[in-house]
Amino acid sequence: MLGKEIRLNRLMRRGDGRYLGLTVDHAISRGVLPGLDTIDKTLARLAAGEPDAITMHKGIAQRCFAPYAGKIPLVLKCTAFGLYHFDEDVPVADVDEAVSLGADAISVGCIVGGDNQPGQLKMLARFSKAAGQAGMPLISHIYPRGNQIGKADQYAWQNVAYAARTAAELGVDLIKTNYTGDQESFARVVAAAPTRVAIAGGEHNGSVEDFLRMTRDVMDAGAIGVTYGRFVFQYRNPAALVKAVNYIVHGNATVREALELLKTIENGGEQ
Numbered sequence: 541m542l543g544k545e546i547r548l549n550r551l552m553r554r555g556d557g558r559y560l561g562l563t564v565d566h567a568i569s570r571g572v573l574p575g576l577d578t579i580d581k582t583l584a585r586l587a588a589g590e591p592d593a594i595t596m597h598k599g600i601a602q603r604c605f606a607p608y609a610g611k612i613p614l615v616l617k618c619t620a621f622g623l624y625h626f627d628e629d630v631p632v633a634d635v636d637e638a639v640s641l642g643a644d645a646i647s648v649g650c651i652v653g654g655d656n657q658p659g660q661l662k663m664l665a666r667f668s669k670a671a672g673q674a675g676m677p678l679i680s681h682i683y684p685r686g687n688q689i690g691k692a693d694q695y696a697w698q699n700v701a702y703a704a705r706t707a708a709e710l711g712v713d714l715i716k717t718n719y720t721g722d723q724e725s726f727a728r729v730v731a732a733a734p735t736r737v738a739i740a741g742g743e744h745n746g747s748v749e750d751f752l753r754m755t756r757d758v759m760d761a762g763a764i765g766v767t768y769g770r771f772v773f774q775y776r777n778p779a780a781l782v783k784a785v786n787y788i789v790h791g792n793a794t795v796r797e798a799l800e801l802l803k804t805i806e807n808g809g810e811q
Contacts, residue, residue: 543675547644548713550613551593551677552764559714559738559765560789561679562586562782563595565617565647566769568632575773580604582773587612589782595647595679595767598633602641613644615679618667621649627687628656631663635670645677645714652703654686661710668711680712681740681767694718697725704733716740716767719754727761741768748781752798755788765789780805 552559564583567576575582579600586594587608595615596605605614616638619629629649638646650664651657664680671678684699693699697720707715712735719739720726730737739758744751755766766789775781784802787793793801 561767563769588779653689
């Protein structure tokens with residue numbers, strides 16, 4: 541699958557097999573959050589941090605992504621859950637559209653652990669087949685969030701491992717899923733899914749130091765990287781935060797070193 545290898549190498553262009561993805565696909569799912577209401581400005585700030593890729597829906601890509609074409613890989617989000625259908629992702633784009641937009645990967649959501657899991661798995665399997673035929677890498681945002689799993693159990697490592705392994709079983713190239721809260725338990729998730737595993741930032745309510753520590757712990761657990769959204773694009777200086785996260789993901793920095801870089805940039809020092 542040469543096409544897939546070419547595109548994966550674009551996503552992981554630094555040659556270390558690690559990945560820092562950013563997402564701005566939240567509006568359908570969670571509303572027009574602060575930062576998404578000024579999407580051109582937000583994309584410029586995120587791009588300045590030099591992420592490995594940015595995920596978005598097709599309309600935003602068509603109207604807003606041209607300044608970054610060929611500079612930052614595009615991941616096309618092909619499904620969405622929504623404010624009024626929170627427990628189910630539905631198709632909103634396809635592989636052909638991703639190819640026509642020049643995307644280097646597609647992203648497909650999948651919610652397991654609920655009554656609608658059969659339909660979710662069928663949808664993910666169809667995308668996996670189509671992506672494979674087109675040589676297109678498949679990323680899945682897969683979460684144990686169905687109505688048979690209580691909210692407190694959505695981050696239990698057993699449930700997250702089930703979600704991750706399900707994605708791996710269906711041929712997903714890069715899994716985005718919940719962080720289980722500590723390095724040891726997330727290492728068990730990584731071990732259970734023989735493919736590339738990254739975490740979602742989710743609704744992170746801690747400090748920026750906590751955010752960077754989570755990043756460091758995930759990398760130490762064996763993940764290939766992170767895929768962050770809300771906390772980054774709503775941060776006061778998104779470019780600086782992306783560079784600090786990059787320093788951990790690609791530079792193997794400690795939390796202290798990443799914090800120092802962040803403070804230096806925010807104080808007008810090194811860029």
